[in-house]
Each structure stands twice: as structure tokens, then as C-alpha cells.
Amino acid sequence: MSHALPESLAWSLLETMLLMRRFEEAVVRLAQEGHFKGHYHLYIGEEATGAAAIATLGERDHLATTHRNHGHVIARGADPGRALAEILGRANGLLGGRGGTLHLSDPALGFLATSAIVGGCISLSVGGGYACKQRGDGSLTMALFGDGALEEGVAFEALNIAALWKLPVVFLCENNSVNAWGSAKGGFPTLNHAAKDLCSIPQSVGIPAVRVDGADAAAVHDAVSEAAARCRTGGGPGFVEAITERWPGSNPLWPDPVTGVTDLRMATTDMALPQEHHNWFRHHDPVLRLARLLAAGGKDSADRIHAIDAQQQRRMAKAIDFALAGAMPAAEAALDHVFA
Amino acid sequence: MPPTTQSFAAALVDALHDALSADRMVSLIGSHVLGLGPQRHLMDRIRSDFPDRIVDPPTAEAGIAAAGIGAAMAGAHPFVDLGTAAFSFLAWTQMVNEAAVAHYMTGGAVNVPVTFHMLHGVRGGGAAQHSHSPQAMLWNAPGLEIVLPSTPADAYGLTLSALASRNPTVLLTHAKLLGIEGPMPSERKAIPFGKADIKRQGRDVTIVATSLMVQYALAAAATLAGEGIEAEVVDPRTLVPLDEATILASVERTGRLVVVDECPLRCGIASEIAATVAERGFRFLRAPIQRVARADTPIAFAQAQEEFVTPDAGKIAAAVRRLFG
Ligand SMILES: Cc1ncc(C[n+]2csc(CCOP(=O)(O)OP(=O)(O)O)c2C)c(N)n1
Ligand SMILES: [Mg+2]
Numbered sequence: 170m171s172h173a174l175p176e177s178l179a180w181s182l183l184e185t186m187l188l189m190r191r192f193e194e195a196v197v198r199l200a201q202e203g204h205f206k207g208h209y210h211l212y213i214g215e216e217a218t219g220a221a222a223i224a225t226l227g228e229r230d231h232l233a234t235t236h237r238n239h240g241h242v243i244a245r246g247a248d249p250g251r252a253l254a255e256i257l258g259r260a261n262g263l264l265g266g267r268g269g270t271l272h273l274s275d276p277a278l279g280f281l282a283t284s285a286i287v288g289g290c291i292s293l294s295v296g297g298g299y300a301c302k303q304r305g306d307g308s309l310t311m312a313l314f315g316d317g318a319l320e321e322g323v324a325f326e327a328l329n330i331a332a333l334w335k336l337p338v339v340f341l342c343e344n345n346s347v348n349a350w351g352s353a354k355g356g357f358p359t360l361n362h363a364a365k366d367l368c369s370i371p372q373s374v375g376i377p378a379v380r381v382d383g384a385d386a387a388a389v390h391d392a393v394s395e396a397a398a399r400c401r402t403g404g405g406p407g408f409v410e411a412i413t414e415r416w417p418g419s420n421p422l423w424p425d426p427v428t429g430v431t432d433l434r435m436a437t438t439d440m441a442l443p444q445e446h447h448n449w450f451r452h453h454d455p456v457l458r459l460a461r462l463l464a465a466g467g468k469d470s471a472d473r474i475h476a477i478d479a480q481q482q483r484r485m486a487k488a489i490d491f492a493l494a495g496a497m498p499a500a501e502a503a504l505d506h507v508f509a
Numbered sequence: 510m511p512p513t514t515q516s517f518a519a520a521l522v523d524a525l526h527d528a529l530s531a532d533r534m535v536s537l538i539g540s541h542v543l544g545l546g547p548q549r550h551l552m553d554r555i556r557s558d559f560p561d562r563i564v565d566p567p568t569a570e571a572g573i574a575a576a577g578i579g580a581a582m583a584g585a586h587p588f589v590d591l592g593t594a595a596f597s598f599l600a601w602t603q604m605v606n607e608a609a610v611a612h613y614m615t616g617g618a619v620n621v622p623v624t625f626h627m628l629h630g631v632r633g634g635g636a637a638q639h640s641h642s643p644q645a646m647l648w649n650a651p652g653l654e655i656v657l658p659s660t661p662a663d664a665y666g667l668t669l670s671a672l673a674s675r676n677p678t679v680l681l682t683h684a685k686l687l688g689i690e691g692p693m694p695s696e697r698k699a700i701p702f703g704k705a706d707i708k709r710q711g712r713d714v715t716i717v718a719t720s721l722m723v724q725y726a727l728a729a730a731a732t733l734a735g736e737g738i739e740a741e742v743v744d745p746r747t748l749v750p751l752d753e754a755t756i757l758a759s760v761e762r763t764g765r766l767v768v769v770d771e772c773p774l775r776c777g778i779a780s781e782i783a784a785t786v787a788e789r790g791f792r793f794l795r796a797p798i799q800r801v802a803r804a805d806t807p808i809a810f811a812q813a814q815e816e817f818v819t820p821d822a823g824k825i826a827a828a829v830r831r832l833f834g
Contacts, residue, residue: 205634206634207634207636258810258811259811265811266811267636267637267810267811268810269811271638272636272638285639286638288568318568320569321568321571321599322571352541353565355549361566361567361568362567422545497811498809498811498814500814500817502814503804503809503811503813503814507807
């Protein structure tokens with residue numbers, strides 16, 4: 170195998186990434202069937218980044234994420250049934266139906282916040298790092314944010330504070346703006362920054378920063394592990410920019426599953442790839458990419474890939490049943506939890 | 510011939526188009542004026558007719574608000590679109606502590622003719638961070654004009670006035686109003702600030718409401734009419750300046766007041782209008798004033814919980830019935 174991941178880690182990342190992918194395929198279907206209201210964002214195309222980065226974390230570490238959070242919550246090990254139920258606003262959801270897709274989170278797993286305010290999580294994570302440093306137990310906080318967050322002024326303030334105080338924060342910038350349409354073409358916003366090199370922003374305040382291919386799980390794992398190790402030994406924050414091609418379905422303002430349901434035979438057999446979105450299937454889909462690397466191991470490997478997928482699909486089928494069977498939360502409970 | 514009926518969104522776009530045509534110093538900073546819904550394509554006309562006067566800014570609300578304010582101080586008339594009203598919180602210091610105070614602290618020497626636009630309100634599935642109505646908070650920042658159109662005709666006329674104003678103006682559109690259709694006047698012109706509009710006449714009770722709540726109040730009034738209660742619906746249209754006289758005259762006629770507001774109850778618009786009437790029109794009142802406002806909680810994602818804390822036509826009608834109970 171050409172990748173640098175230990176084999177067992179590669180298989181476990183594939184397992185996580187397949188669950189993330191099948192989860193999002195369920196979310197978009199349920200959205201289009203009208204099971205929940207409001208705007209939502211899918212993590213398809215960024216699975217390798219989230220899975221590999223979160224795999225470097227320990228139990229005591231914290232995370233903060235954004236509107237594009239589903240994959241992060243799943244990768245951290247949240248129950249997919251309760252996560253899906255939250256997106257449907259059900260009482261058995263992770264947050265009792267309070268948060269929905271925009272604020273999906275599993276506080277029990279170390280998520281400090283899922284802020285749908287661009288720039289929100291990058292700044293909150295600095296506070297997470299502050300508390301980790303105070304505890305002095307070698308823990309860290311990981312901020313998972315989009316490239317757009319660097320357009321907000323608060324991002325710069327946060328980076329400066331983290332650098333000045335040498336806080337254990339891993340800033341993971343998921344730059345999904347490659348080949349995105351952007352607002353001008355009627356699509357979802359894309360990067361709008363005068364700095365063509367985003368790493369230069371943290372570097373300007375002395376934070377070590379590296380850029381990696383976000384669809385390459387091994388590259389992400391290496392870069393994040395290095396930044397995390399530095400955090401844990403008092404070396405201060407690190408910044409990783411993970412670049413991914415925008416999944417075509419996330420180009421319009423509302424997600425559209427234009428590449429269909431993922432067919433792993435595209436990785437395990439030499440079946441012809443569809444003409445439409447050919448490059449996505451051939452080069453950019455991170456799930457297919459990792460599956461192809463692993464499938465190079467031969468027929469047993471290919472069988473194992475399909476077996477893992479079948480297992481994750483069964484898990485998702487149960488998760489969907491669990492979520493759809495969930496009761497709606499009581500209306501009057503809206504008045505609860507304003508204060509602790 | 511302009512259309513005789515129009516959607517709110519189309520009327521807003523017409524006003525922007527007319528203002529851009531009339532004054533070359535008008536420009537748009539921000540292009541998602543109509544949000545992400547189906548009406549958004551109406552903005553294509555502005556993009557194609559004024560490509561050099563509309564810009565897609567970075568996601569930098571503080572920066573674009575400040576740029577708009579500075580440009581206004583220097584003689585431009587920018588229309589700064591801040592998107593969902595919650596995003597304006599990132600621009601709060603620029604709005605309430607730069608734009609709002611500049612004229613005053615220069616002894617009247619500096620004008621700030623900037624318009625801020627935002628989509629406010631409980632919109633359905635917006636959850637805690639995308640459901641805000643900051644107009645009551647803004648009302649506590651002297652120096653800002655606050656404009657809340659409730660119909661397509663008002664959206665057109667008030668937007669023209671906002672862009673012609675010499676003061677910083679906040680124009681708030683409820684996300685749920687964009688798609689509503691309504692009649693347009695045959696002669697299109699600016700609607701002056703500070704002139705309330707009686708949206709429905711009635712002798713028994715005055716309902717004061719703004720923005721989307723006007724539509725809900727009209728629906729409640731239709732229901733109540735079937736029960737023999739004739740409600741008068743008064744829409745102040747601008748909070749700053751506030752047309753106290755029209756509100757007081759209506760309460761004098763009806764003797765009863767219900768105020769409807771999508772802001773949280775405490776220190777909300779309903780509270781301020783109730784206090785004003787209690788202070789200046791106490792002698793007209795034959796029953797206690799009723800406030801129908803949002804509960805003092807954030808908004809939950811779950812639909813039933815969102816609805817539970819948000820005013821609607823049924824809750825308005827119930828509040829009116831309490832006065833006749
Ligand atoms: C303060 C603020 N401004 C604007 C928005 C609207 N908005 C939601 S997602 C988004 C784009 C964010 O881009 P990025 O951070 O790169 O995340 P991506 O969606 O690309 O993953 C914008 C502008 C917001 N949620 N918060
Ligand atoms: Mg992005």
C-alpha cells in the first residue's frame with residue numbers, strides 16, 4: 170500500500186468514513202422527503218479530514234465545530250440514531266431536539282459548542298485551550314472550521330490570543346473551496362479572501378501552519394498528530410489547512426445529492442465511472458480514494474470493504490428507524506433550560 | 510406599467526432598483542438581500558443592471574458595516590446587507606456605537622446616510638442562532654432609525670425613504686414576509702418615516718403590531734370579526750421615529766389595546782408601546798393592556814417548541830378575547 174497509515178488505522182478510518190457517508194445520504198433523503206425544516210449542510214467530500222483528525226484525539230480533549238458538523242459528531246463516536254433524531258428535532262435526539270442540524274453536538278464526547286455563526290467555533294476553541302492548559306493534563310481543544318471563518322475578524326483575534334498565551338489548540342481549517350461555484354454563480358458562499366495562502370494568516374502571529382490534501386487521510390493524520398503532539402507538550406497552538414474539492418452536491422445553496430448513493434464497486438472493481446462528475450468519482454471522493462488504496466490488497470480486501478459497508482448500512486437503517494420513531498419533544502418544555 | 514400586485518420581495522427589489530437608478534452614490538454591499546429562499550433570483554436583475562454597484566463581500570459583518578458607515582460619512586449611500594439578523598450582532602459596535610452616535614458627537618456636523626438591511630424573525634427551523642429579532646435591542650441605541658415593513662407596498666415606499674434618509678437606518682425584513690403578495694399603489698413613491706398605517710379599521714380594540722405580526726394580527730382580526738369583535742390593526746411601520754399620535758388616537762376610539770411583538774417579552778417593542786400608552790393614554794383604557802410577545806427564551810429547533818414560544822394569530826385572538834371575557 171502506498172499510504173503511510175498503519176493498516177489497522179486505515180481500516181478503522183474507512184469504517185468511520187463509511188458511517189459518515191451513509192449518515193449524510195440518509196440526511197439528504199430525509200430532508201428532501203420533508204422530515205425536517207430549515208437549511209442544512211452536508212459533510213460529504215470532507216470525510217477523510219474529519220475522520221483522520223478526530224482519530225488523533227483522546228478522551229479528555231475538546232472540540233468545537235460549525236454548521237457543517239455532522240461528520241465531526243459521527244467521527245467522534247456519537248450514536249448515529251440519536252444524531253439523526255436530533256436533526257429531525259426529536260426528543261430522543263442528542264440535544265432533545267433543541268439544536269437540530271445547525272447545532273448538532275454531543276457534549277458528553279467533549280464538544281464544547283457547535284456554533285452556526287461563522288467564526289464562532291474558532292474563537293470558542295481558544296477558551297477551550299485556556300481551560301485545558303489550566304488543567305495541565307496534556308489535553309487540547311480542536312477547532313474544526315471552514316475557510317470562510319478566516320474572513321471574520323474574530324478569527325484573527327482568536328489566533329493572536331492562542332499564540333500569545335501558547336494555548337493547546339489545534340486549528341483545523343477545512344478549506345472546501347476548490348472548484349466551488351460561490352455566490353456569484355448563485356451557489357453556496359465560497360472563499361472570499363485576499364490572502365491566497367491561508368496558512369500565512371496564522372503564520373503572521375507565529376503559529377506553525379501546514380497545508381495538506383484533505384482527501385488524503387494519511388496526510389491529515391500526520392499533520393494533525395504533529396500539531397497535537399506540540400500542543401500536549403506545551404508548545405502552543407498549531408494550524409492545519411486541509412484542502413478538499415467541493416462536493417458537487419454542496420455547490421448549490423441547498424444540498425442536492427447529484428452524485429447519488431455511493432457505490433463502492435467504483436473502488437473495488439473496474440466498473441466504468443459515470444461520465445457526469447467523473448472527476449469527483451475518480452479523484453476527489455475521499456471514501457472511494459481510501460477504499461481504492463485498501464482494495465489494492467486484493468480480493469479479500471475488497472470483500473472486507475463491502476462487509477464493512479454492509480455493516481454500516483445496517484447500522485444506519487436502525488438509526489433511521491430509531492430517529493423516525495422518536496417522539497416530538499413536548500411543546501411546553503421550550504421554557505426549560507434557559508438557565509442552569 | 511408596474512404591476513398592481515406584487516410580492517414583498519419583488520417590491521423590495523423594485524425599490525432598490527429605482528434607488529440605484531436615481532442616485533449613482535447608492536450601492537449594495539452584500540447580495541443575499543432576499544436570503545436563500547425561492548425569491549432570491551429576483552436579485553439577478555440588480556446584478557445584471559448594476560454590476561459595478563453590487564458586491565459579494567467576505568463573511569465579515571463588522572467590516573462591511575464599518576465600510577458602509579465610513580462610506581456614508583464620506584458622501585456615499587450604501588445599502589449594507591447583513592444577511593440573517595443574528596449576523597448583525599458581529600457588527601453591533603459599528604452600528605450602535607459608531608453609526609448611531611456620529612452625528613450627535615460632532616454637534617451635527619457629520620451625517621451617516623447608511624442603510625443596514627437584515628432578515629429577522631423566527632423563520633422555521635432557524636434554531637437558537639438564526640431566529641433573532643434585534644429591533645427592540647436596537648431601539649435602545651438612540652441615533653438609529655428603525656424600519657419594519659409589513660406589506661409589499663410598505664416595503665417599496667419605506668426602502669426608498671431609507672435610502673434617501675440622512676441618518677443611519679436599519680431596515681428589518683421578516684424572512685416569512687418575502688413571499689407574501691399584496692396590492693401596490695398606482696403612484697409609487699417614498700413613504701415618510703414616522704407615519705403609522707391603520708391596516709384595518711375597527712371600533713372595539715386596537716392591535717398594534719409590526720412586521721410579520723401585522724399579517725398575524727389581520728388574520729386574528731378576521732377571526733374575531735366572526736365573533737362580533739371589530740379590531741383595529743395599527744402598524745407603526747417605523748419604531749424610530751414612532752407615530753405615537755396615531756396609536757393614541759386609535760386607543761382613544763377603542764378603549765382597549767393589545768400589542769403584538771416577535772421580540773422577547775422583557776424590554777420588547779410591546780413593552781415600550783404599552784408603557785407609552787399607559788403613560789399618555791391611561792384615561793382612554795377600559796381594560797388592562799395585553800402584550801403578546803415571544804417567551805423570554807432562545808428558540809429551539811423542534812417545531813412544536815418554536816411555535817409554543819412565538820406569537821401567532823390564535824394567540825393574538827385569545828388575548829383580545831381576554832379583554833371581553
Ligand atoms: C456570522 C455569520 N455570517 C454569515 C453566515 C452565513 N453562512 C453560513 S455558512 C457560510 C459559509 C461559510 O463558509 P465556510 O466557513 O468555509 O464553511 P463551509 O460551508 O464552506 O463548510 C455563511 C456565509 C453565518 N452563518 N454566520
Ligand atoms: Mg468553506
